[in-house]
Amino acid sequence: MSVNQKVLIIGFVWPEPNSSAAGGRMVQLISIFKQQGFEVTFASPAMDSDYMIDLNSLGISKKSITLNCSSFDVFVKELNPTIVLFDRFMMEEQFGWRVAENCPDALRLLDTEDLHCLRLARQKAFKENRPFSTDDLLVEDVAKREIASILRCDVSLMIAEYEMELLQSVFKIDIDLLYYLPLLLEPITVSTIQNLPSFEERNNFVFIGNFLHEPNWNAVQYLKETIWPLVRKQMPEAVLHIYGAYPSQKVLQLHQPKQGFYIMGRADSAQEVVQNGRVMLAPLRFGAGIKGKLLEAMQCGTPSVTTSIGAESMCGDLPWNGFIADDPQIFAYKAVELYQDKTIWLKAQENGFEIMEKLYLKSVFENDFVQHILKIQTHLKQYRLNNFMGTLLQHHTLTSTKYMSRWIEEKNK
Template identity: 30%
Template structure:
């Protein structure tokens, strides 16, 4: 373990040195700095070779893929210059393989690419689209703006795309407007031909519109081919001067990896709704032939349509900048229009520049659109896998509530990294996720950077609160909210009382109990999920306790299948939670044999993630153990009963509420329904022995009238845990602690 920690530390230090080498070299190569060789470079190279020497004798696997390469490339790798490498410059080929694009009956996005010569870059761009855009229906329109090279002839070998040929060069802006006039898809994506897209790039951009009704324009994260950041959205200061945020820095840094409102995004890759583009009459032709048309479009979307401009970090696009127009404004090249159009832009929009910030410093412009919002930091064990366990689902619903209360949401998982699809969905919703593996910093280092801007720290479970309480308390402006999720000591006390052979002693539980109670007294507010647990804490001397229960969205206007259309039983639970394993073993070994004696054909589905060997061994002709299923609605809609024979545990059981969302009558134990305020035989059936549990299953399974009564009341009762109701509780909590 010590050797792994040591090599991980060396990996981080080596990574930082490589970044500094790449940064220094390319700033010199781009002409930003004149001096390359100096003492700093010598020190960096010395560190690089020292770390490489250590890594040759590492005790565990090197984290990066080792590849064979040409001597020149090997030398760059040795110097650290390939550490962030994304793509090589496309080379001209004697012949180019044909590209056959898919045909979609109703494309959601039209990708418009205006090109002028440079066929090898256009081909590289088209090939990357074909390889990385399989999850969104799209169609490509290429506007050949009078190319004189092989572009026209080679485009004939690209199947299922539309090619528009301009006999004379009319420029980027007019070519895009010309192509957009015939678009029928919901969205238009403008993409430069000197780009190379990455996996799911278009999906992530479209998803911003689907999760944010007020989205007007969405732009991508642009990277240089050597791996440094080119743009994480564009900023405009109070005098109208623009800048590409993050240029030539490390694209993995936290500040470049959350969805952010921004002033503009580069037209190298932007997405807009077709109707909005047409309403604005396309790119403003006063900027023809090119430059500032993208900035002007973003300002028009915000200030004329009342919509927002978003930078989407998940959509990564390599941009070979300046291939057609040059990198610097010089007499005779297209880039020279940048200087003229800058004045036009300022004159058009000067009354809007200081509406959100009157600063000329670009660092002050980054979060100007959210400056007046309060900020809440959530610390949890993992990213919320909302389709796998009820605790995660509660956190996920709380995040949506925090946004509805106009809070900026930060999230730090204690363990794991960017687990998909949960990471991408959180980022696209606007959550600022930061985690140890990505940012090459410890959790303590990251928290020291983030906490000064945080207003509320919502920290779940005792171990996280114990680990970070001292740092949180250093910030006098932060309200510390301790979310117990459930009282761990109570769950373990019940577990030990149920089974004396547990690998935990009464003394261990007492130590944990004292720790939990001390934290609850120390925090500004302690959150529990049931009134039962609230009373326990109040009796133990905790003053500020709030109940924030599980959250169950109501399925409005849904017609559920009838009694006659359903059959079988189902259970759901994450099997890493031991009470769920115990429940299904008791169900199958003691309860179901009694049921099958009188109703031998009833089938049982044991749903849930991570089933252990003892659960998998229960499979039979009557018992299905499908493992993790993303969408379990078919089971809840088609089963006649839900069963939850929990014999120990604590907190509110999300599985019961989940069944009630679907109007699915349930049989549970007293432990299962604890804290929900359910009325027995009205909202649910309750039994606590194998015999009575089996009897309830048999009666409710065959008694249509009783089944209909519980099904109807289930849907009515679960409304008390709807997002709208819980939002009121959260708002009361937030406003209450803000006044203390």
């Protein structure tokens, strides 16, 4: 396709790669488009933040947009993008119908990040102290919105294979509408591995995660109340450093140096704090998607102990970069074993390098992804005819959301 490709990304927030895996993911997608020579504009209704990436320095146009305002229609018509990427389903809900109306020929991509409905349904089941069932998804309100959004888009980017399977088995989504694109990594070189701190040079347990993300906050509470006392029973001198962006007062109150439990707040360099830790602890009890913190631990050569939810969709058939345990006693026991036994630790580290090499190399996915979207663009009309449910939802959304939005706009005047 010789068309000069213009990509418009509509962001839920401005990308903060140092604050969350979602921010890192967005920067990866931008870099794929830039490497292809595509012209990229990033627009968001969010407020600027102190930690957002400098988009202009990456050669990307930055545009602030307003919800429920026809100024967006003027902007998007003038820009006339060939590809529009919605960052999470909420942005597609807000702006998808405007894109469809003003730029009907633009390919509409949805980056799901993780399945929000899966994360929320698991969270509800957890809070209600009962096992999660896939039937929970069918009664989850967010699922109705998220699935509608997936159907209205031409392609939805998925980072977890388990979620692709769920969408097909539970919601009967056509596989043609889904595309597997995990978090992407550069190959880890021998010299990088050699330059990582050794077993002896590292100390302390570490946890890292954005505190605005409920699974992270819950994991820290679980560490504090249940797991850490079990670790300290076996290792009275053990120290755990908890890092994360946006810690609230609730989080800061957990800081108890006498128990070796340190709330460190935002890390200036996530990579630095993770690679200086000897073992990462991530006892996630609900959540979805691929866990950026666990992939980062592998990159830093830091073995981890996590739960089956934490490791879900992350290592295929390969052995984990440490241990997977859902029982708190076993979790604590394995954490101490991994911390104290160099042989086990080195093997776990090696497993992490193998997982990265076999499942996450950017070079394996990048070109296929670009070819896939270019191919769809060449027969977009026929492709959309095959997705009748999507067309149906687009029709009704255009009508209902459009008039609701117009009403809000009038009201705001």
